[in-house]
Each structure stands twice: as structure tokens, then as C-alpha cells.
Amino acid sequence: MKLQPYRGGGFDLMQETISCAGITETPLVIVLAQRIGAGTGVPTWTGSSDIHTAVKSGHGEFPKAVLCVSDIQSGYILIQQAFNIAETYQIPVIVLTEKQIAESIFTVETLPRALQIQRGTYNGENRYEITNTGISPRWIPSFDKKPYLNNSDEHNQASQSTENMDEIREMSDKRMQKQSTLLNNLPEPVLYGNPQAQTVLVGCGSTKNPILDAISEGMNIAYLHYEYLFPTRTQTLLNLVSSGKRIILVENNQTGELGKILTEASGYQFKEKILKYNGKPLFLEDILNIQI
Amino acid sequence: MAIDLNEYNSNLKPTWCPGCGNFLIHMSLKKALSELDITPSQTYIAFDIGCNGNGADKINTYAFKGLHGRAIPLAAGLHLANRKFTVIADLGDGACFHEGLDHLIHAIRSNYDITILIHNNQNFALTTGQATLTTDEEKPMYGLPDSKPERTLEPSEIILSPNPSFYARGYSGDMQQLTELIKAGIQNKGCSVIEIMQLCPTYNEECTPQWFMQRIHKVEDSANTLEEARKIGTITNENINTGIIYRNTELETYYELQENRKDSQSELVDEVNQYDIQKLFDQFK
DSSP states (O other), rough: EEEEEEEEEHHHTTTTHHHHHHHHHHEEEEEEOSSSTTTTTTTOOOOOOOOHHHTTTTSSSSOOOOEEESSSSHHHHHHHHHHHHHHHHEEEEEEEEEHHHHOOOOOOOOOOOOOOOOOOOOOOOOOTTOSSSSOOOOOOOTTTTOOOESSSSSSSSTTBBOHHHHHHHHHHHHHHHHHHHHHHHHOOOOEOOOOOOEEEEEEEEHHHHHHHHHHTTTOOOOOOEEEEEEEEEOOOHHHHHHHHHHEEESSSSSSHHHHHHHHHOOOOOOOOOEOOOOSOOOHHHHHHTTTT | OOOOOGGGBOOOOOOOOTTTTHHHHHHHHHHHHHHHOOOOOEEEEEOOSGGGGGGGGGSSEEEEEEEEHHHHHHHHHHHHTTTSSSEEEEEHHIIIIIHHHHHHHHHHHHHHHHHEEEEOOSSSSTTTTOOOOTTTOOOTTTBBBOOSSSOOHHHHHHHHHOOOOOEEEEEOHHHHHHHHHHHHHHHHHHHHHHEEEEOOOOTTTOOOOOOHHHHEOOOOOOOOSHHHHHHOOOOOSEEEOOOEEOOOOTOHHHHHHHGGGGTSSSGGGGGOOOOOHHHHHHHHO
């Protein structure tokens, strides 16, 4: 169990760990603080162009979760959820934040009580036992318990390396079952603003802040905000689409990375996009200038 | 009363080549644990990738088989989480001096209380014999039929330069000595590096048991200075010294140097607690 903060370059460098945590089913929390640009990019300017790399990180196929922070309250809640999800499901969890959020000053009256820590550990015979939820027993090593191997080789239930075709498929299915179990337990994205409004903006991260400002300025819109980004819940989005709303994707990157993730999960193609990728965050004027 | 060696065996058979040095290295490790009365549940081994790593599921202890070159950071983390465990990093010369060279240097200078076993078979053997920095410069290798263009480096130079707490060299053909060296490494408080000259009859066929026997000399007394250690440690065409080459008992471990852990009685793994940050907030009101 580990917390590791990175920005894009360091995240790329260390991606082998995510894949290893995936197959060994080791809880891992990574904070990925995004800024604009590939390579060294534009150091100390903001953007959210690492969403896709977070969701797609690591070679091979394994479950993971990606959460997206937008302000101090969500950071406070989501980092706790990240640890609980990582330990409960024994998966890597990536918490996305942005330079804009990390270096902004927020004031809060108070924050809610801390969430109950969920370590998700329980004893068993085999470390990688196949279960209905996909979650296997995992116990903190101690002298009075049965030793086990965390194996980055494909393995059977007893953690022995395997090249057996049935065992490879069964263990892959077991791991991926955790993603389905997790998806069932994640909340739908939150709809802010006027639910009757014809125009619905969709976004994640710091874009929430100017959009909520625009709503409080009286702009007649609704805003669908993704905090739990992957695995992806799509029912609210699809309901809005099927009710004939005008959907606009708003992102602080060049290619609409959240949109690509939502399209992959829902099949819905975004027709309108507002994309800002000049190193600056989205401002209130950027939102107020949208013709509705 | 030593623990029954069968306690450390899994029900799998090793897959190494006939004559591989890994058989006796594994047996020496099991014997060392047994003779020190360290049970399988008190042992955590971080395995690397390679022929040695294929032993991960052949031994019954807590273990983590991670990624190529990354056994040492796993071992360091395991040790810092719970210092009661006997933590061993088990890796080859390819992983240790190529992918994981930075980890070796930093583990030695950080002086984590772990034992690093380097299986030095002078090549990347699992991938059918590519050159490592210990491969002989003249030797044709798979993918390098005209031999490697790079110079060979001396592992003892790399290991000694960050001033290790303990450095020994063993030989896979001498189980009795190797067992004693592993025991001494485990008992040493600090980062213990044990370089094991390993027979590889498949990809290093020139270096037969006879070849080693002609060159190996056991040193009785370890060096007191790094200069002396370099002299003893350097491998020449005629001579390979084995035994404890260097000890530095003055060094404090990484954990001992943590100011905020000075008075703590518990281990980090036991300290996951629910904290109420409400009082912190009240300070800002």
C-alpha cells in the first residue's frame, strides 16, 4: 500500500508499477498532478491532458480506478475514497488533480468527518482465490499467518506461476470481475445547476469551478460533473442525451480526453466541445461566452 | 534446534537447467534461515525477474515477485513497513547492475537493514544469454556473436564505492561457506550485499566447477578499510576471493536515522489509524 505523487513525466517513467500492482493485486494510490503539454511541456502552467494516459496506463489488461479532484472538498473526500477503493478492491487507484487546483487558494468553513478507513483485508487459504466479486483474501503479513507470494507472473489461485490456458483465462476473469464489482458500487456523476435547462455542460476537474460560478451568476445551464471517472458510469449522461438535451463537453485540453473515455463507455459521440489548451485554466468568461 | 528444511519448500519442482548454481543457492538460503530459526512466516523475500526469480514459487515464505531490476526497492519498502521481518532481495547480475543499478547504490548508501543476494552468473541467462557488465569482454554472446563492445565492470568496485555495511562473496558450488555468509549477512544490522559467483553451465560453459576451484581462495579476515577491501575484492584472471570481504559496523541504518521514529515502539504497518482532523481545523478558525 503506497501513495506516490507524480506529474506527467514522472508518471510515464513509473508506469511499470501500475501494471505490476494490477496483476499482483497490490493496493496502490497515485496522485497525478496534471499540467499542460507533452515532454517537459509548459512547466508550472495548467491543463488536464493526462486523463487518457491515466485511464489507459500500464501494459496488459487489469482493473484500476481513476478519480478526479476539482477543489479542496473533493480532494479531501476523494483521497480517502482512493485509499478505501485501493485496499478494498486491491487495485491501483489514480487520483487526478491539476496545477490549477494544487496551487489555488480555497477557503472552507469546515470539512466533513473523515471517512472510515476500509482496509479490505481478510484471511484465507489462497492469496488469489477465485470469488464472485473477484476480490481475494489478502492479509497483512505477520508471523502467525500463512506466508504467501505476490506474483507478477500470471499465477493460479495458490499464487504459483502458470502457463496453463484455463488458469490464465480464469485468473484474468477474476481480476476483471473486480472492475465490474467496483463499477456497481460507484456513484453516478453529479448534476449541478438547473436540471430543466436545455443546455448541459459535461466536465471534470477544475472546470467545475468556473461553471458553478456561471450558474451562480444566473446562467441557465446544467452541469454534469465526473469525479469517479473510471470505471465509468454513463446512465445519467445517456438519460440526458435521450431526453434531447444539448450536450457540450468542456475540457482543459486539446482533444477532449474525458469525452473519449465517456464515448468509449457509453457509445455517445460528443457533437459540441469547448476545449482550452493554452496553459490557462477555464475562466468564468469562457463559460459565460457560450451561446445558449 | 534448526527448523525442518521442508518447511521452506513449496510443492513445485525447480525449472532450472541441470547443473545450475541456483539449486545450491536456494538450498543455502533455506539452510541459513533454518539454522537461524527464522520461520517461513518471519521471512519476506523480494524476487527479481530472471532465472533466480523463477525460484519465487519454489520457496515457502512471504514473497513478492515484482519487475525486472526492482527487487531492492520492494525489499526496502517491506523492511521499513515492518522491521521484525527478515527481508531479502534476491536478484541476478543483469537486474542488479543494469535495470536496478540505481537501487543497489541507494540501498547501500541508505543502509536499509536488508540482505541483498546477487546471483552473478555473468549473463542474462533467462533470455538465453545476453551480455551483462560482468560478461567476459572476449566472449561471444547471443545477439553479440563478436562479443560485447562495452567494457566489463568489476562488481566489487560498484558495491564498495558507496561504503557498504557488509560485503561478502560466495560461490554456488560451496554451500557450506555460502550458508555461513548468508547467515552473517542476515545477522548484520544494515545493508548486507552478498555477491554469489554462480555456475551457469548453459550460457557460461567455460566457467566450470574446475575453473572456479582453480581460482577461488577463501579469505579468513575481512578488510578494515575500503582500499584493502578493493584489493581483496577485485577479481583477476587467476584469483577470485570469497568470504566476508568488508564490514563497516560504524554505520547507522536508515531507520535509526529517522528523527521522527526515535521513540516509537511500534512498526509502521501497525500504525494505520483513524485521525480526527477537526482539532486542526479549529486552529484556523
